[in-house]
Amino acid sequence: xxxxxxxxxxxxxxxxxxxxxxxxxxxxxxxxxxxxxxxxxxxxxxxxxxxxxxxxxxxxxxxxxxxxxxxxxxxxxxxxxxxxxxxxxxxxxxxxxxxxxxxxxxxxxxxxxxxxxxxxxxxxxxxxxxxxxxxxxxxxxxxxxxxxxxxxxxxxxxxxxxxxxxxxxxxxxxxx
Amino acid sequence: xxxxxxxxxxxxxxxxxxxxxxxxxxxxxxxxxxxxxxxxxxxxxxxxxxxxxxxxxxxxxxxxxxxxxxxxxxxxxxxxxxxxxxxxxxxxxxxxxxxxxxxxxxxxxxxxxxxxxxxxxxxxxxxxxxxxxxxxxxxxxxxxxxxxxxxxxxxxxxxxxxxxxxxxxxxxxxxx
Numbered sequence: 507x508x509x510x511x512x513x514x515x516x517x518x519x520x521x522x523x524x525x526x527x528x529x530x531x532x533x534x535x536x537x538x539x540x541x542x543x544x545x546x547x548x549x550x551x552x553x554x555x556x557x558x559x560x561x562x563x564x565x566x567x568x569x570x571x572x573x574x575x576x577x578x579x580x581x582x583x584x585x586x587x588x589x590x591x592x593x594x595x596x597x598x599x600x601x602x603x604x605x606x607x608x609x610x611x612x613x614x615x616x617x618x619x620x621x622x623x624x625x626x627x628x629x630x631x632x633x634x635x636x637x638x639x640x641x642x643x644x645x646x647x648x649x650x651x652x653x654x655x656x657x658x659x660x661x662x663x664x665x666x667x668x669x670x671x672x673x674x675x676x677x678x679x680x681x682x
Numbered sequence: 683x684x685x686x687x688x689x690x691x692x693x694x695x696x697x698x699x700x701x702x703x704x705x706x707x708x709x710x711x712x713x714x715x716x717x718x719x720x721x722x723x724x725x726x727x728x729x730x731x732x733x734x735x736x737x738x739x740x741x742x743x744x745x746x747x748x749x750x751x752x753x754x755x756x757x758x759x760x761x762x763x764x765x766x767x768x769x770x771x772x773x774x775x776x777x778x779x780x781x782x783x784x785x786x787x788x789x790x791x792x793x794x795x796x797x798x799x800x801x802x803x804x805x806x807x808x809x810x811x812x813x814x815x816x817x818x819x820x821x822x823x824x825x826x827x828x829x830x831x832x833x834x835x836x837x838x839x840x841x842x843x844x845x846x847x848x849x850x851x852x853x854x855x856x857x858x
Contacts, residue, residue: 511743518693518701523701523719527857543719567794570797614743621769642683655854668792670847671843671846674846
């Protein structure tokens with residue numbers, strides 16, 4: 507059932523976030539106030555090789571104070587094509603240049619509160635071009651067996667829903 | 683590598699959101715300002731049956747204006763146990779009472795900007811107790827074959843990264 511936004515009031519805005527209060531009409535005519543956060547899209551890449559491995563970053567997230575494996579992902583710059591953004595972020599964060607990117611899936615991390623969209627691509631190969639030029643993201647960059655991903659999730663070593671969705675869907679698509 | 687928060691300034695706060703500007707110190711001593719959004723945890727459930735199906739809601743998200751299949755999930759109330767919240771939300775949103783909930787995985791939807799955590803549980807069965815008492819969430823509630831989930835993702839009929847992570851991990855755990 508479809509909710510209708512009758513009006514929006516700006517609560518807070520800066521170059522990163524645009525937070526609004528929406529006056530929402532429910533199908534039976536009831537009204538409610540609902541927060542919504544507009545933010546830039548993200549673009550990430552599942553980088554695979556011919557040994558059944560994927561390229562992952564071991565990183566700490568200060569907001570949740572948790573370490574975990576993640577695919578390379580970053581914000582799409584204004585006017586930037588998501589595929590180009592995914593390739594740029596992958597090279598900046600890992601030092602590997604993905605080869606032959608193709609769209610894998612598009613994810614909505616939390617559509618109940620934000621319009622954030624993550625465009626995820628798949629690369630079947632990558633070329634090592636040097637050290638990461640963004641030195642603040644990863645503690646380590648490693649090739650991990652895609653078949654080991656469910657066990658890593660089970661041990662709490664992958665907690666990002668974008669990374670889990672992308673890796674398990676890539677695995678299901680490959681085996682399916 | 684670990685970033686250190688030197689201070690936080692409140693940008694906006696209400697009963698739903700707490701948005702701060704953090705003064706972050708990078709490992710080499712560089713400083714940057716970083717937005718962070720504190721919000722309540724969510725709790726959801728993958729409800730399965732003995733026919734290899736899962737209980738999903740077909741719903742519209744007004745913020746992204748997209749329809750998709752989702753597991754039942756909602757906000758954990760203050761002081762509420764996540765397992766109880768997951769069971770409550772499942773029954774409110776689907777009219778089915780999940781049986782024998784156990785923790786499946788814990789997800790972070792967007793740890794680069796928010797501390798949001800989704801606690802996901804698995805129920806191997808459910809009892810139909812009536813119509814959903816929350817009539818505003820789902821257009822339809824249906825049992826869907828878990829084996830069909832990758833195809834639904836491929837057709838863009840499942841876009842929630844929490845739902846995709848939960849269903850594909852449940853499937854991988856079952857087959858693994």
